[in-house]
Amino acid sequence: MIEQLRGLKDRALAQIDEAADLEALTQLNVSILGRKGELTATLRGMGSLSPEERPVVGQVANEVKTAINDAIEARTSALSGAEQQLKFAREAVDVTRPGRAPFTANLHPLTQVVRELLDIFTGLGFDIAEGREVENEYYNFEALNIPADHPARDMQDTFYVAPGTVLRTHTSPVQVRVMEQTTPPVCVVAPGKVYRHDSDVTHSPMFHQVEGLMIDEGITFADLKGVLHSFIHSYYGPQTGIRFRPSFFPFTEPSAEVDIQCVFCKGAGCRVCGRTGWLEILGSGMVDPAVFGCVGYDPEKVQGFAFGLGVERIAMLKYGIDDIRLFFENDLRFLKHFG
Numbered sequence: 001m002i003e004q005l006r007g008l009k010d011r012a013l014a015q016i017d018e019a020a021d022l023e024a025l026t027q028l029n030v031s032i033l034g035r036k037g038e039l040t041a042t043l044r045g046m047g048s049l050s051p052e053e054r055p056v057v058g059q060v061a062n063e064v065k066t067a068i069n070d071a072i073e074a075r076t077s078a079l080s081g082a083e084q085q086l087k088f089a090r091e092a093v094d095v096t097r098p099g100r101a102p103f104t105a106n107l108h109p110l111t112q113v114v115r116e117l118l119d120i121f122t123g124l125g126f127d128i129a130e131g132r133e134v135e136n137e138y139y140n141f142e143a144l145n146i147p148a149d150h151p152a153r154d155m156q157d158t159f160y161v162a163p164g165t166v167l168r169t170h171t172s173p174v175q176v177r178v179m180e181q182t183t184p185p186v187c188v189v190a191p192g193k194v195y196r197h198d199s200d201v202t203h204s205p206m207f208h209q210v211e212g213l214m215i216d217e218g219i220t221f222a223d224l225k226g227v228l229h230s231f232i233h234s235y236y237g238p239q240t241g242i243r244f245r246p247s248f249f250p251f252t253e254p255s256a257e258v259d260i261q262c263v264f265c266k267g268a269g270c271r272v273c274g275r276t277g278w279l280e281i282l283g284s285g286m287v288d289p290a291v292f293g294c295v296g297y298d299p300e301k302v303q304g305f306a307f308g309l310g311v312e313r314i315a316m317l318k319y320g321i322d323d324i325r326l327f328f329e330n331d332l333r334f335l336k337h338f339g
């Protein structure tokens, strides 16, 4: 029996040594020392021993039990140490790694562009004026010398909110409102939203314009050219080529559209500029005497110029954006470029 016990001990110690994890050890504890375990089963045979043999075998049994117990304990603490090490390794935080940058918001690109434009014009001495987005037909059309049968009045282009009331189709009505409330000189820029029934890759039903107006005695077309040259050279760079092209607007006479040398091909001709080397960026002209008549200015005494530009177009040309809808989809991947 002593042989049996020693054999049991050797086997048990070997198994304990090989136990891979705490779970395996618990099982060994049960299968060897437990109530139905091997050792218990062996000790049951003690009943058949002689009274002299019993204490001897009992002592060996105790030694075996203590040895197994000690081995389990030692292996348990070794394994839990190792498991803890593993856990630490798994959950370790490498404090030397660079942190993940927190998401920081930035102004919408259009807001940034409007602010840049206003900075340039206020630097040239312009004040900032604002009108209203819901406008009377009178200010949006009549007072700007756009007669009732003008195509721009067509329901196709203009959003009517009520008879005689429109969502303004341009910022030009601000000219009229400002002149009504000011005696010359006038020198303002007016940024804001405008609305047209129009939607494709370069047109949005809502977009932004900046209007400019300068009125005083003796203002000439040369002043218009000077102001627009300064503006274009500070926004697109001093090397940018500029040309004035005769055009027509009901509220200016003479009128001109202004082109800049294509910012993509530098004038060589490309897809964006339609191979012309030029990009149209704004409309302008000398304020028509008919408009002065509507606001009570004497066209014999004061003269002035006006201009109007589309902010989205200006921004698209500056940043090489080919779809206006990107400005309004609020896709962070797009907006983040302007951080």
Ligand code: DAH
Pocket: 169, 170, 171, 172, 211, 212, 249, 251, 252, 282, 283, 284, 285, 305, 306, 307, 308, 309
């Ligand atoms: N209001 C015009 C438009 O929306 C742009 C414009 C052209 C404004 C000439 C002006 C101007 O002040 O002089 O198309």
